Amino acid sequence: MREFMDYIQTAFYTATGWNRDNSYSSLNATSDALLGFETPRGLRLTLSSLATPHFATAYQLGSVGVVDGSISYLYSTVPLDGHTIARSERIPLPDLLRSYRPLLELSRPGSVHDGGDGAGSTARNGIGANRKGRDVLTCGRLYLPMSMLEALVVRRLSPKLQMQVSAVSEQTLRNGGTVLGMIQYDEGRYGLEGLASSDGGLMGVRGLYNFGGDVANLSAGANGTGENGNGAGNGERERIYGRFSTGAELYYGTLNKSGGMSLGARFATLPTHKGTPLTATMTINPLMGNISWTYAVMAGSYCSLATKMDFNVYSYESDWAVGMELWRKKGAWSIESVQEAAPIVTPSGRPARSFDAKMEWRLDDALPTLDSPGVLPSPKVVAEPKKERSFQARMEWSLDEANADTATDMVADGGEDGDQYAGVLKARLDQHWRVGLLWEGRVKSLLFSLGSGIDLRRPDSPFRTLGLEVQFSS
Numbered sequence: 001m002r003e004f005m006d007y008i009q010t011a012f013y014t015a016t017g018w019n020r021d022n023s024y025s026s027l028n029a030t031s032d033a034l035l036g037f038e039t040p041r042g043l044r045l046t047l048s049s050l051a052t053p054h055f056a057t058a059y060q061l062g063s064v065g066v067v068d069g070s071i072s073y074l075y076s077t078v079p080l081d082g083h084t085i086a087r088s089e090r091i092p093l094p095d096l097l098r099s100y101r102p103l104l105e106l107s108r109p110g111s112v113h114d115g116g117d118g119a120g121s122t123a124r125n126g127i128g129a130n131r132k133g134r135d136v137l138t139c140g141r142l143y144l145p146m147s148m149l150e151a152l153v154v155r156r157l158s159p160k161l162q163m164q165v166s167a168v169s170e171q172t173l174r175n176g177g178t179v180l181g182m183i184q185y186d187e188g189r190y191g192l193e194g195l196a197s198s199d200g201g202l203m204g205v206r207g208l209y210n211f212g213g214d215v216a217n218l219s220a221g222a223n224g225t226g227e228n229g230n231g232a233g234n235g236e237r238e239r240i241y242g243r244f245s246t247g248a249e250l251y252y253g254t255l256n257k258s259g260g261m262s263l264g265a266r267f268a269t270l271p272t273h274k275g276t277p278l279t280a281t282m283t284i285n286p287l288m289g290n291i292s293w294t295y296a297v298m299a300g301s302y303c304s305l306a307t308k309m310d311f312n313v314y315s316y317e318s319d320w321a322v323g324m325e326l327w328r329k330k331g332a333w334s335i336e337s338v339q340e341a342a343p344i345v346t347p348s349g350r351p352a353r354s355f356d357a358k359m360e361w362r363l364d365d366a367l368p369t370l371d372s373p374g375v376l377p378s379p380k381v382v383a384e385p386k387k388e389r390s391f392q393a394r395m396e397w398s399l400d401e402a403n404a405d406t407a408t409d410m411v412a413d414g415g416e417d418g419d420q421y422a423g424v425l426k427a428r429l430d431q432h433w434r435v436g437l438l439w440e441g442r443v444k445s446l447l448f449s450l451g452s453g454i455d456l457r458r459p460d461s462p463f464r465t466l467g468l469e470v471q472f473s474s
Helices: 004-016 029-035 093-097 213-220 335-339 355-359 391-395 401-413
Strands: 042-052 055-064 066-076 136-144 148-158 161-169 177-186 190-197 202-211 242-253 258-269 278-285 290-300 303-312 318-329 421-430 434-443 446-455 463-473
Touching: 004 042, 004 055, 004 066, 004 136, 029 278, 029 290, 029 303, 029 318, 029 421, 093 421, 093 434, 202 213, 213 242
Parallel strands: 042 463
Antiparallel strands: 042 055, 055 066, 066 136, 136 148, 148 161, 161 177, 177 190, 190 202, 202 242, 242 258, 258 278, 278 290, 290 303, 303 318, 318 421, 421 434, 434 446, 446 463
16 A cells, blocks of 8 residues: 555655656556565554645554554645645545556646646646745654664756755665665657766666657647547547557666666557546566566456566576456445335235434334325336447457446556445465455445465465555545
8 A cells, every 4th residue: 555655655656747647657556566566564553644735754563573654744835635635534545546547648748737636726826936946745754662763855946957965874875875866858759867876886877768659749739639649630540549658777886887678668648538448558678687477457437457477598487477457346245225125025026125214123114105195106117229239349459439438547647436435355466376365445434455365385374474454534
């Protein structure tokens, strides 16, 4: 489960209009979330609060052999209450738990919403150009009883430029701690990052370049889908509408005199695509000889699938992993849904008592008849015949053109009512027959995460880890 502080940091990037997807470090974010989720260990409780629109706190207590915990504080110069929901009973579960996240639409930094969440949230909430370059986020966390301290500072220097500094202080680390500085530049069409770390004197640079899809809108100055978009221009819907991204990173350690590099490419469909959302990536490390392929697809509103394949050209070793995310619809197993079903008829011909009547030791209320005053016979309801999907829609795993917009809106908004999910089951399996299971959801005002790591090669003791995390926020 995402921690509350990470959830609030995402709100800061949304409020300031920073696109975290336009970075080489987030190339495999979707597949990593579906295949690399962490299962809890032991019991862990978290209490958090967005005390003011600018200030948030979190207190965590855990027990894994020994009792430990942490205290976190966060301050933002931008008010965050208009960009996030802090109360745990009202937080949309897809925003907090969903692993597959479609890419945001690209926009030119400095435009109306400044490359924000794609919906113009910055302009709607009154964060105009007079705040550009002065937005700051500071976050600190103290781990107990080891007395380790983490710190993070994010500063927007301009609509296209951002600086980030993170530090860790602990006596077991070399020199008592480490500091990592990063400068990020986002042009929309491409993004560049430069970093430097005190650990080994590491210095590096990485970049990501986008083409296809909505990139043409940046130079044309168009809003929404361009002429080559999904269903625009010539009026014909393209089979797949998405964005290609390619990038690389290069780093060198000045103290240990060693370096490395990697290359990567990604194709991902955009939210305006009316077909099945999918993401495919490939990364190559030429020095180590590693090649990795990932593929993730949102098979429906309730299911996401992912797979990963690694291969080394020098040793011919290969690894694979598969994962899934299955959502449960809200109210699917609730008592209310059972009560709304047709009444059960006993062998004597009388309807059985309802659950509420049994709990109150009474009979059901008498059903009104046609002879009762004020009761009119109900008209017959003619069921509308279900419209079958066309062959083309079945091949594309999508609805027909008339229903495509409705289906897209349901996926984007999280359902018809915006909160139709009650929980999610996440599972993964790798070539070593190690299974990870995680069930996340909400009970009243508490968010919970129950998971276990299972090793099928050891039938005598298959459960390697087992844990429960409970979070409450206000």
